[in-house]
Amino acid sequence: MSGATYEREGLQRLLARAEKDDIIICTKMDRLGRNTADMIYIVGACYKKGIAPFVFWRTG
Template sequence: MALLGYARVSTSHQKLTMQISELKSAGVRDDRIFTDMMSGATDAREGLQRLLARAEKDDVILCTKMDRMGRNTADMIHIVDACYKKGIAIRFLENGLSTEGTMGKMVIQILAAVAEAERERILERTNDGRVIAMAAGVKFGRKPHSKSVIALQFIHQK
């Protein structure tokens, strides 16, 4: 049995340091930590793909939080099922949940669905706020440069 770790941040501006530190504290060796620095919304997560290819029967994958591993419910279910079929367990450090056992697998799938619903609610509220702001006359985007405005005025005068 090997302990493997997975850490992901959404942008290159964020740091993996905290997640890696937590994984090491949980007993994962440096050479067994796989990382990605990209949005979870993309399929091309090379670190996750390398981790899943490396993991073998009876290995345990540690991840700090559920939202670091899966992009949505369907993705989480796919990852959990693929690991479950290979005899690989997944444990989440934040809440202590594990796919070990039938109930653990079910609980993780339910929580992944709840997390996805919460992300969708946040998007809805953000979009609603944007619509209200636009109706109130708020302008979005960059402010025009003064030289650009002058150039446009000059062009329109001709």
């Protein structure tokens, strides 16, 4: 986990509060993580807790 991810207080609070079978919805991929390593860490942390991350976006 990068320092930037660790310092994202809101993200840490979200991951701490989320429980098994919860769904985290993001409107854009860059809202979930700031880079590929962050996203891998966040998705991994979600799956370990049984949380489903979901990203959707609209084009146009």
